[in-house]
Amino acid sequence: xxxxxxxxxxxxxxxxxxxxxxxxxxxxxxxxxxxxxxxxxxxxxxxxxxxxxxxxxxxxxxxxxxxxxxxxxxxxxxxxxxxxxxxxxxxxxxxxxxxxxxxxxxxxxxxxxxxxxxxxxxxxxxxxxxxxxxxxxxxxxxxxxxxxxxxxxxxxxxxxxxxxxxxxxxxxxxxxxxxxxxxxxxxxxxxxxxxxxxxxxxxxxxxxxxxxxxxxxxxxxxxxxxxxxxxxxxxxxxxxxxx
Amino acid sequence: xxxxxxxxxxxxxxxxxxxxxxxxxxxxxxxxxxxxxxxxxxxxxxxxxxxxxxxxxxxxxxxxxxxxxxxxxxxxxxxxxxxxxxxxxxxxxxxxxxxxxxxxxxxxxxxxxxxxxxxxxxxxxxxxxxxxxxxxxxxxxxxxxxxxxxxxxxxxxxxxxxxxxxxxxxxxxxxxxxxxxxxxxxxxxxxxxxxxxxxxxxxxxxxxxxxxxxxxxxxxxxxxxxxxxxxxxxxxxxxxxxxxxxxxxxxxxxxxxxxxxxxxxxxxxxxxxxxxxxxxxxxxxxxxxxxxxxxxxxxxxx
Amino acid sequence: xxxxxxxxxxxxxxxxxxxxxxxxxxxxxxxxxxxxxxxxxxxxxxxxxxxxxxxxxxxxxxxxxxxxxxxxxxxxxxxxxxxxxxxxxxxxxxxxxxxxxxxxxxxxxxxxxxxxxxxxxxxxxxxxxxxxxxxxxxxxxxxxxxxxxxxxxxxxxxxxxxxxxxxxxxxxxxxxxxxxxxxxxxxxxxxxxxxxxxxxxxxxxxxxxxxxxxxxxxxxxxxxxxxxxxxxxxxxxxxxxxxxxxxxxxxxxxxxxxxxxxxxxxxxxxxxxxxxxxxxxxxxxxxxxxxxxxxxxxxxxxxxxxxxxxxxxxxxxxxxxxxxxxxxxxxxxxxxxxxxxxxxxxxxxxxxxxxxxxxxxxxxxxxxxxx
Numbered sequence: 001x002x003x004x005x006x007x008x009x010x011x012x013x014x015x016x017x018x019x020x021x022x023x024x025x026x027x028x029x030x031x032x033x034x035x036x037x038x039x040x041x042x043x044x045x046x047x048x049x050x051x052x053x054x055x056x057x058x059x060x061x062x063x064x065x066x067x068x069x070x071x072x073x074x075x076x077x078x079x080x081x082x083x084x085x086x087x088x089x090x091x092x093x094x095x096x097x098x099x100x101x102x103x104x105x106x107x108x109x110x111x112x113x114x115x116x117x118x119x120x121x122x123x124x125x126x127x128x129x130x131x132x133x134x135x136x137x138x139x140x141x142x143x144x145x146x147x148x149x150x151x152x153x154x155x156x157x158x159x160x161x162x163x164x165x166x167x168x169x170x171x172x173x174x175x176x177x178x179x180x181x182x183x184x185x186x187x188x189x190x191x192x193x194x195x196x197x198x199x200x201x202x203x204x205x206x207x208x209x210x211x212x213x214x215x216x217x218x219x220x221x222x223x224x225x226x227x228x229x230x231x232x233x234x235x236x237x238x239x240x241x242x243x
Numbered sequence: 244x245x246x247x248x249x250x251x252x253x254x255x256x257x258x259x260x261x262x263x264x265x266x267x268x269x270x271x272x273x274x275x276x277x278x279x280x281x282x283x284x285x286x287x288x289x290x291x292x293x294x295x296x297x298x299x300x301x302x303x304x305x306x307x308x309x310x311x312x313x314x315x316x317x318x319x320x321x322x323x324x325x326x327x328x329x330x331x332x333x334x335x336x337x338x339x340x341x342x343x344x345x346x347x348x349x350x351x352x353x354x355x356x357x358x359x360x361x362x363x364x365x366x367x368x369x370x371x372x373x374x375x376x377x378x379x380x381x382x383x384x385x386x387x388x389x390x391x392x393x394x395x396x397x398x399x400x401x402x403x404x405x406x407x408x409x410x411x412x413x414x415x416x417x418x419x420x421x422x423x424x425x426x427x428x429x430x431x432x433x434x435x436x437x438x439x440x441x442x443x444x445x446x447x448x449x450x451x452x453x454x455x456x457x458x459x460x461x462x463x464x465x466x467x468x469x470x471x472x473x474x475x476x477x478x479x480x481x482x483x484x485x486x487x488x489x490x491x492x493x494x495x496x497x498x499x500x501x502x503x504x505x506x507x508x509x510x511x512x513x514x515x516x517x518x519x520x521x522x523x524x525x526x527x528x529x530x531x532x533x534x535x536x537x538x539x540x541x542x543x544x545x
Numbered sequence: 546x547x548x549x550x551x552x553x554x555x556x557x558x559x560x561x562x563x564x565x566x567x568x569x570x571x572x573x574x575x576x577x578x579x580x581x582x583x584x585x586x587x588x589x590x591x592x593x594x595x596x597x598x599x600x601x602x603x604x605x606x607x608x609x610x611x612x613x614x615x616x617x618x619x620x621x622x623x624x625x626x627x628x629x630x631x632x633x634x635x636x637x638x639x640x641x642x643x644x645x646x647x648x649x650x651x652x653x654x655x656x657x658x659x660x661x662x663x664x665x666x667x668x669x670x671x672x673x674x675x676x677x678x679x680x681x682x683x684x685x686x687x688x689x690x691x692x693x694x695x696x697x698x699x700x701x702x703x704x705x706x707x708x709x710x711x712x713x714x715x716x717x718x719x720x721x722x723x724x725x726x727x728x729x730x731x732x733x734x735x736x737x738x739x740x741x742x743x744x745x746x747x748x749x750x751x752x753x754x755x756x757x758x759x760x761x762x763x764x765x766x767x768x769x770x771x772x773x774x775x776x777x778x779x780x781x782x783x784x785x786x787x788x789x790x791x792x793x794x795x796x797x798x799x800x801x802x803x804x805x806x807x808x809x810x811x812x813x814x815x816x817x818x819x820x821x822x823x824x825x826x827x828x829x830x831x832x833x834x835x836x837x838x839x840x841x842x843x844x845x846x847x848x849x850x851x852x853x854x855x856x857x858x859x860x861x862x863x864x865x866x867x868x869x870x871x872x873x874x875x876x877x878x879x880x881x882x883x884x885x886x887x888x889x890x891x892x893x894x895x896x897x898x899x900x901x902x903x904x905x906x907x908x909x910x911x912x913x914x915x916x
Binding site for chain 3 (some may be wrong): 050070080083084088102104105108155
């Protein structure tokens with residue numbers, strides 16, 4: 001049974017169809033990428049899956065359970081966790097406190113091993129993403145690259161079964177990008193299932209085993225990275241019909 | 244009886260719509276929820292009362308009607324200037340900080356209230372009557388309506404139409420619409436945000452003070468320093484009913500509110516006291532049933 | 546034996562010097578408490594009344610700050626909780642003749658329940674909606690109270706509550722009662738402050754701030770934002786009612802619709818903005834500053850303003866009350882624009898810059914020592 005099943009998901013705003021009858025599934029242990037030009041509906045898709053938007057029609061089944069229409073925090077507590085395209089740290093809190101918020105959720109509190117205190121666990125998570133020195137720094141003072149890593153750490157604190165990353169490489173310089181690639185690879189090797197929406201195709205294609213291509217709210221292609229890179233329709237969509 | 248309700252409800256509804264439209268205008272275009280609208284609702288009548296009495300000393304040649312009209316216009320214009328100035332001084336630096344804007348505008352309401360208490364001698368009462376402007380009654384069907392009230396309604400509708408024309412037709416109106424969609428994009432297009440916001444604050448203040456004067460001359464015949472509370476509560480309720488950013492909604496909401504009020508007054512004994520709780524009850528109902536209001540979110544015109 | 550003593554001394558030491566999540570040294574709070582407790586020895590009791598009010602307003606302001614400064618739910622009608630506290634304790638006493646030690650806690654319960662009821666619709670709305678909703682609330686309830694004048698006493702309010710606070714101590718003179726009132730209010734304020742502090746430094750307090758900063762992100766972390774917002778409402782309502790209850794018994798001895806005035810909604814705002822929004826000590830210090838200014842400064846400074854205008858100079862005689870409210874509102878506007886952090890907070894932050902933050906490792910080490 002697939003970990004996540006999206007069936008015929010549709011959402012429109014006014015007259016504009018943002019997501020048009022999208023269906024796909026993700027198996028446990030997979031690492032899947034979603035690409036597509038701006039406005040293709042990728043973030044809307046995420047918002048639908050994670051409960052921030054209610055679909056007009058369609059179903060979302062996670063671990064065999066129908067989660068369509070549930071609130072975002074309930075979905076997160078079931079193990080379906082997301083990050084945001086534009087970072088959303090808790091600015092007034094120190095870095096470590098950002099993680100502690102996740103650990104204070106019902107899922108976070110369940111999963112803390114009984115030996116470790118939440119503070120200890122949070123420190124470990126920060127170490128995993130390399131933010132240990134900035135532990136007590138208010139989140140508002142962090143650089144963009146650091147904030148991206150904080151997003152990931154905060155999501156990982158919930159020990160997700162499925163992690164949805166929204167443009168994790170956005171705005172990162174080559175060094176930070178490489179570090180992020182390694183971090184994501186490590187998360188995947190640890191056994192987590194990942195779906196990544198991303199524009200930086202080089203970084204993404206290295207990471208994922210399967211790619212979905214979205215355009216105007218529909219999935220227009222699906223397959224291995226090498227296949228997608230050769231797919232005529234995909235190339236057209238990205239570069240325009242001139243070629 | 245029903246015709247009475249029909250007509251009187253429309254008239255009071257239009258007056259409510261007047262103050263609500265100012266609020267919706269400012270919020271829709273600038274995202275600023277300027278609670279000082281209530282204060283303008285109060286300042287207008289006070290200025291009108293003061294001017295009514297002092298102008299004859301300075302312009303003894305004008306007829307009493309002319310004095311009244313002049314007082315009306317002047318008080319609204321002065322309020323508009325106060326509105327613009329207040330925006331520039333206090334709200335502009337706070338753009339984007341919603342909580343602070345709300346706190347500041349409430350404090351400004353209090354400041355104006357206290358100023359009026361200080362400047363006006365205690366115990367002074369103003370006698371307002373729309374009949375002064377236009378005496379006499381008119382018969383519509385079976386109902387006798389004060390000509391003055393009809394004049395108020397008529398003038399208000401004139402302003403609505405003018406506003407709609409300005410927003411839809413003129414270049415400034417286009418700038419306003421652009422700002423209501425996306426402030427940054429509008430700035431990039433060269434729109435002078437500060438000036439436009441000052442302008443709409445002035446317009447909103449003008450409309451609020453006009454509404455206040457009409458209200459006072461047709462209903463309470465006197466002003467009180469607590470008027471701004473009512474004005475604010477009504478403006479808010481109407482706007483929530485109609486949809487926070489929608490001008491059309493403010494108009495329709497005002498009418499609905501006006502009718503509801505008059506029906507309740509006729510139906511319930513001592514309904515006047517319950518009327519005070521009205522804004523809250525209606526607001527709660529709307530928020531529970533359809534939070535977006537009747538006409539939803541984006542700024543819409545006639 | 547000696548080892549136990551050191552352990553306790555160490556515990557006290559760390560209790561007061563540990564900084565967690567940027568809350569300043571508690572030593573400062575403790576010292577101020579000592580000073581405040583010593584005041585009746587220095588001041589003559591007749592002057593204590595504004596300090597009693599300061600304590601009450603401190604509780605009131607702190608309750609407002611919890612809601613607005615910590616979870617970002619703006620309340621412009623906090624007077625409602627003040628009035629609920631005052632009215633419920635008075636009603637319970639007058640109509641049921643229950644003793645004070647019962648009506649006061651019950652009024653807290655009523656406050657909590659009303660906060661729950663009021664909070665429910667407020668949870669659905671944000672920003673200006675919420676502000677205006679809370680603003681319209683006391684105003685609307687006033688109409689309701691006048692309608693049912695027979696129960697609520699209309700304008701005159703509920704008949705004076707007999708001064709029953711010290712009925713078991715008839716030997717106390719008037720002056721001594723004032724001092725007793727002062728200590729009682731000080732104690733209540735200290736307890737409220739400690740409770741609010743504990744909440745603020747707990748994981749719940751952390752969650753509150755996460756809601757203030759970014760509700761959507763908080764939801765993404767699995768936090769049931771609605772639950773926490775309601776929780777904040779209830780706590781805020783409880784402490785707000787406490788303030789109203791204490792005021793009704795200690796000062797007013799009478800409860801009238803004045804409590805629902807917009808001015809009572811503005812008092813906590815003034816106090817909190819002056820002190821520093823979003824902190825525990827801010828509203829408390831702000832309340833003290835407000836009461837001090839209210840009592841001493843403004844009365845003596847501005848009796849009358851003369852504006853010379855050529856022939857006719859306008860002389861505006863300024864009555865007492867008018868100026869003060871006007872000036873306070875103007876101060877709030879000024880502070881928000883130029884100095885949004887508030888006076889107390891700026892001072893505290895300057896002090897913090899002098900102190901070095903300690904690593905959580907050390908804090909953990911100390912914690913282990915206490916086991």
